[in-house]
Amino acid sequence: MTLPKRLAQVLLTAAIAIAAATPSFAMPAGAMRVIGKASPPIGHYEFCKNYASECKPLRGDAGPAALTEDKWRTLLDVNYTVNTEITPMTDQELYGVEEYWTYPTTAGDCEDFVLLKRRMLMQKGFDASDLLITVVLQPSGEGHAVLTVRTDRGDYVLDNMRNKVLLWTDTEYTYLKRQDNVDPSRWVKLQDGRAIAVGSVSQ
Numbered sequence: 001m002t003l004p005k006r007l008a009q010v011l012l013t014a015a016i017a018i019a020a021a022t023p024s025f026a027m028p029a030g031a032m033r034v035i036g037k038a039s040p041p042i043g044h045y046e047f048c049k050n051y052a053s054e055c056k057p058l059r060g061d062a063g064p065a066a067l068t069e070d071k072w073r074t075l076l077d078v079n080y081t082v083n084t085e086i087t088p089m090t091d092q093e094l095y096g097v098e099e100y101w102t103y104p105t106t107a108g109d110c111e112d113f114v115l116l117k118r119r120m121l122m123q124k125g126f127d128a129s130d131l132l133i134t135v136v137l138q139p140s141g142e143g144h145a146v147l148t149v150r151t152d153r154g155d156y157v158l159d160n161m162r163n164k165v166l167l168w169t170d171t172e173y174t175y176l177k178r179q180d181n182v183d184p185s186r187w188v189k190l191q192d193g194r195a196i197a198v199g200s201v202s203q
Helices: 005-020 042-050 069-085 091-095 110-123
Strands: 033-038 131-137 143-151 154-159 162-167 174-179 187-191
Touching: 042 110, 069 110, 069 154, 069 162, 110 131, 110 143
Parallel strands: none
Antiparallel strands: 033 187, 131 143, 131 174, 143 154, 154 162, 174 187
16 A cells, blocks of 8 residues: 555655664674675576666776765655555565565565665665675574665665664674675675675575
């Protein structure tokens, strides 16, 4: 159900105010550590065949984004907007298949949330080299996808399971792999320094 435009704006403003009230610019514990190459998730491999232009190598690494007040509010805005406008549903429910990555319009799974947030942030001026689809393990052991945003204040995570934008070190996840920052079709293994991730998510 679509909220009236005025009510939706009031809720968005309140959510941003609450999130911005937390110490958002504390010194980070550091960026995620890349430790080698990784195979892409099958869903992303198929996505790149359907959206080849979005998986071409970039001209280079722009370096971590400078996290200004405006960019911080943009992260909060995009995360909240997508989380509230898209209904969580599995690919099996939507398409009758186990894995299908695509841009959602009304519903999607975690990867679809990530793809939409990534595209929206690029449209708002973020560089593609700073917006990296990331595969993690939840404490339950279940695979999950989030969007990592590289900034000069650390790596932040946009997650469809929460409206608050957190440093990766403040989440409960184990980080396995993410997109390479200069070639969106390639993936790299991660070691976050808190625990050794010995598994991999193939989906």
